[in-house]
Amino acid sequence: MFVLSSPSGAGKTTMSRRLIVDDPEIVMSVSVTTRPPRPGEIDGRDYHFIDDAKFDELLEAGELLEWATVFGHRYGTPREPVQDALHAGRDVLFDIDWQGTQQLQQTDAGSDLVRVFILPPGMGELERRLRSRGTDSDPVIAHRMRRAATEISHWGEYDYILINDDPDLCLGEIRAILKAERLARRRQIGLAGFVRDMLAKT
Amino acid sequence: MFVLSSPSGAGKTTMSRRLIVDDPEIVMSVSVTTRPPRPGEIDGRDYHFIDDAKFDELLEAGELLEWATVFGHRYGTPREPVQDALHAGRDVLFDIDWQGTQQLQQTDAGSDLVRVFILPPGMGELERRLRSRGTDSDPVIAHRMRRAATEISHWGEYDYILINDDPDLCLGEIRAILKAERLARRRQIGLAGFVRDMLAKT
Numbered sequence: 001m002f003v004l005s006s007p008s009g010a011g012k013t014t015m016s017r018r019l020i021v022d023d024p025e026i027v028m029s030v031s032v033t034t035r036p037p038r039p040g041e042i043d044g045r046d047y048h049f050i051d052d053a054k055f056d057e058l059l060e061a062g063e064l065l066e067w068a069t070v071f072g073h074r075y076g077t078p079r080e081p082v083q084d085a086l087h088a089g090r091d092v093l094f095d096i097d098w099q100g101t102q103q104l105q106q107t108d109a110g111s112d113l114v115r116v117f118i119l120p121p122g123m124g125e126l127e128r129r130l131r132s133r134g135t136d137s138d139p140v141i142a143h144r145m146r147r148a149a150t151e152i153s154h155w156g157e158y159d160y161i162l163i164n165d166d167p168d169l170c171l172g173e174i175r176a177i178l179k180a181e182r183l184a185r186r187r188q189i190g191l192a193g194f195v196r197d198m199l200a201k202t
Numbered sequence: 203m204f205v206l207s208s209p210s211g212a213g214k215t216t217m218s219r220r221l222i223v224d225d226p227e228i229v230m231s232v233s234v235t236t237r238p239p240r241p242g243e244i245d246g247r248d249y250h251f252i253d254d255a256k257f258d259e260l261l262e263a264g265e266l267l268e269w270a271t272v273f274g275h276r277y278g279t280p281r282e283p284v285q286d287a288l289h290a291g292r293d294v295l296f297d298i299d300w301q302g303t304q305q306l307q308q309t310d311a312g313s314d315l316v317r318v319f320i321l322p323p324g325m326g327e328l329e330r331r332l333r334s335r336g337t338d339s340d341p342v343i344a345h346r347m348r349r350a351a352t353e354i355s356h357w358g359e360y361d362y363i364l365i366n367d368d369p370d371l372c373l374g375e376i377r378a379i380l381k382a383e384r385l386a387r388r389r390q391i392g393l394a395g396f397v398r399d400m401l402a403k404t
Contacts (some may be wrong), residue, residue: 027224082397117387119396156387160392161388161390163396176378176382180379183362184362185319191204195354198321201324
């Protein structure tokens with residue numbers, strides 16, 4: 001389970017999309033949300049857009065691995081697609097915030113979590129990026145900036161910290177982390193057998 | 203401190219040289235040895251070639267971080283160049299065996315050791331590579347193969363395990379591990395200040 005967190009505007013969503021496009025071994029966990037779609041967002045790709053009743057239902061059935069309320073809307077991670085992907089030996093990418101990360105850590109699979117936090121190069125740059133989207137009013141941007149400061153204050157709970165000065169370099173760093181973590185001895189399940197067979201031939 | 207271990211012939215020395223050529227942030231720890239130079243080996247690059255009396259002197263003065271006897275010759279890692287490089291904020295690459303790795307782990311700096319083990323794709327391939335060097339007699343190759351089996355049996359003491367099917371892919375994996383480990387939160391010493399300054403501006 002590979003978590004990417006960052007304040008809104010630091011480039012996390014763009015990174016996630018680019019990452020899954022050229023790495024067939026990793027699949028994206030698509031969250032459910034009760035907030036309405038923004039222009040350009042596609043149901044099933046960006047989120048599964050559901051109503052409050054459906055969210056309550058999933059929550060009560062224990063079908064959400066983690067969930068949080070942000071700006072008055074609820075977001076959550078459906079359990080089943082994640083479990084299916086992990087059982088099939090694939091990695092799962094989560095585009096979630098510090099609250100979701102903490103909850104994921106506490107699940108059964110939480111012991112094999114890789115947590116990456118993407119910092120913006122500075123708060124001024126973050127604000128410029130939020131404004132350049134052209135979708136939010138001044139009070140909404142002020143609210144997002146306060147939320148960004150909260151999110152950033154949790155950087156110490158992550159395994160890797162990246163500073164997104166340049167999206168291409170940052171993506172290269174994420175790929176290096178994925179590659180390295182896959183080479184970790186404890187994740188190479190078939191290796192003990194491979195070495196045993198190899199040494200048996202001497 | 204970045205350790206590369208592998209049985210002789212699995213490609214470790216070639217990898218190490220290629221790695222330091224294009225990464226100015228890492229320096230190679232050059233071992234001392236009492237064995238005579240092989241054709242093509244350069245004093246100060248491959249090893250510091252010293253006699254037994256000098257080795258004893260270094261050992262007694264506590265100037266060796268680790269040492270081992272292999273094929274009747276002694277090998278050791280001089281402490282000072284390693285400490286100087288680490289103090290200067292550089293990474294240090296060690297081309298040492300499992301015995302050296304265990305000893306390095308027990309030094310003061312051992313808490314920040316990254317241990318990488320390179321496996322050959324198979325014992326047959328390893329023997330072919332040893333024979334293709336053309337420098338060793340049959341009994342020496344048989345001895346090296348037994349030693350390789352011992353070395354390989356220590357794979358479980360390493361953080362990352364690579365299989366050297368293809369030297370270019372393997373080098374790419376080593377680079378990814380180095381890149382990722384440098385992005386680990388606990389190694390980014392200036393980050394707390396960077397984040398504090400960033401948040402102070404909001």
